[in-house]
Amino acid sequence: MTTQQLISEIKRKKSFLCVGLDVDLDKIPEFLLKEEDPIFAFNKAIIDATHQYAVAYKPNTAFYEAYGLKGWKSLEKTISYLNKNYPEIFTIADAKRGDIGNTSSRYAKAFFEDLGFDSITIAPYMGKDSVEPFLAFKDNHTILLALTSNEGAFDFQTKNVGQQELYKEVLETSKAWGNSENLMYVVGATKAEYLADIRKIVPNSFLLVPGVGAQGGNLQDVCKYGMSENIGLLINSSRGIIYASNKNNFADAAAEVAMKLQIEMKTILDGIH
Ligand SMILES: O=c1ccn([C@@H]2O[C@H](COP(=O)(O)O)[C@@H](O)[C@H]2O)c(=O)[nH]1
Numbered sequence: 001m002t003t004q005q006l007i008s009e010i011k012r013k014k015s016f017l018c019v020g021l022d023v024d025l026d027k028i029p030e031f032l033l034k035e036e037d038p039i040f041a042f043n044k045a046i047i048d049a050t051h052q053y054a055v056a057y058k059p060n061t062a063f064y065e066a067y068g069l070k071g072w073k074s075l076e077k078t079i080s081y082l083n084k085n086y087p088e089i090f091t092i093a094d095a096k097r098g099d100i101g102n103t104s105s106r107y108a109k110a111f112f113e114d115l116g117f118d119s120i121t122i123a124p125y126m127g128k129d130s131v132e133p134f135l136a137f138k139d140n141h142t143i144l145l146a147l148t149s150n151e152g153a154f155d156f157q158t159k160n161v162g163q164q165e166l167y168k169e170v171l172e173t174s175k176a177w178g179n180s181e182n183l184m185y186v187v188g189a190t191k192a193e194y195l196a197d198i199r200k201i202v203p204n205s206f207l208l209v210p211g212v213g214a215q216g217g218n219l220q221d222v223c224k225y226g227m228s229e230n231i232g233l234l235i236n237s238s239r240g241i242i243y244a245s246n247k248n249n250f251a252d253a254a255a256e257v258a259m260k261l262q263i264e265m266k267t268i269l270d271g272i273h
Contacts, residue, residue, distance in 0.1 A: 001118050002139075003181050003206065006090050007230050009055045016231055018056035018092065018208065018260060019239025021046065021078060022063045029246050039067070039074035042250075044081060046242050049251035051086050053262035056234050058092040058208075079115050090234070092208065093117040096145065097203045098130045105133035119143055121186060124170050128177055133273025135178045141206075142183055146170050146198065149211035152265035167194075171201040180204040185225070189217020189235065195225035204234050212261070213240020217235070219261065223268050231269070237261065 008017045012190030021043050025033065028042045031241040047057065059078060064071035082089055097107040097120065111120045112134075119141035122131055134142040147157050147167040157167040164172075171185065180202075185196055198207070207226055211217035212235050219235060226233055237257075245253035 001088075001090050001214075003141075003230075004255070005088075006055065006099075006206070007009065008232050009090070011269075013052070013262070015053055015055055015228055015262040016233050016235055016265055017054045017055045018058050018090075018236040019046065019050050019241050019254075019258060020094075020210070020236050021057055021059040022238040023059075023074075023242070025067070026064060027243050027246060029248065029250050031248065034236065037070075037074055037077065039071065040077040040081070041250060042242075043074070043078045045251040046254050047078075047082060047086070049255040050241065050258040052091065053255070053258040054089070056090040056092060056236075058094050058210075058236055058238070059083055060094040060238070062147050070146035075157050076115060079117060084118050091118045091145065092115075092234075093120045096121050096123050097124040098126050100126065101129040101133055104130050105136075108134045108137055108140075112137045119184065121145065124174060127210055128174075131174065132176060135182055136180065140182070142178065143208050144170065144183065144185050145172055146185040147187045147191050147194055147219065149190045151214055153188065153191065168197070171198065175202055175205070180206070184208055184234075186210065188215070189208045189219070190215055190220050192218060192221035192225055195222065199226060200227065204228060204230065206234060208234045208236060210236040210238070219264055219270075227268075227272070235265075 023039045032038045032041050064075040095109045111117045121143045124144045158165050161169050184206040186208045189209045241254050241257045244257045
């Protein structure tokens with residue numbers, strides 16, 4: 001999917017919501033455990049109930065890798081289901097990969113070609129040659145970790161490297177590696193006040209912003225400081241949506257939370273256009 005198509009979908013749906021599919025078998029409704037593939041059954045129900053409110057889905061691969069081969073199968077079924085039934089949806093493999101070039105090229109092939117994701121999250125700290133193999137896929141998007149939502153972001157990312165903080169160095173240096181068509185960045189919703197500075201460096205890039213919901217990030221603040229001319233935001237909530245209920249009504253409960261976020265987003269979008 002191109003950036004332009006993503007922007008069109010955001011405008012059509014009046015939503016820049018990304019639903020995180022972080023499935024934990026200890027948290028899903030018990031009755032689903034009887035299914036042959038409980039993870040896929042859960043995801044399918046969540047996707048069918050929330051797709052009208054969201055423009056993107058983000059399975060975090062850790063939640064699938066944790067269940068070994070079965071987990072990978074569930075991930076493959078989930079992405080295939082999205083691609084087949086909702087091709088207008090932007091898909092993100094939250095895998096946080098990045099290695100020496102020839103290894104990165106294998107990761108890129110696995111997630112873009114074999115699994116068929118639109119995009120993948122990448123840790124930038126091994127540098128340009130570790131990121132380039134992902135950028136070589138012209139129709140896909142590479143999403144670099146810039147300033148993460150967790151407390152540990154202050155251990156390294158906000159420390160000065162020469163004249164400026166490390167996360168700014170990541171943005172400045174990497175923006176020459178790609179462009180706003182194929183390179184996006186992760187910025188945590190819990191770091192909304194940093195977004196104004198981030199926008200000075202990457203005014204047009206899309207930002208994937210996790211941390212609304214369970215981590216307490218504020219949607220209004222993220223939009224106030226982070227929204228660009230082309231909206232430029234994908235705001236992710238995982239647990240806050242998918243675990244809204246663990247009863248039989250789990251999919252409806254998830255849809256209700258997703259709808260509330262979408263209505264808030266619509267209000268913001270209507271206010272700027
Ligand atoms: O800085 C980051 C980068 C990635 N994440 C991931 O996003 C989701 C957030 O889940 P919630 O349940 O909405 O808190 C999860 O997959 C994280 O690994 C992040 O939170 N922060």
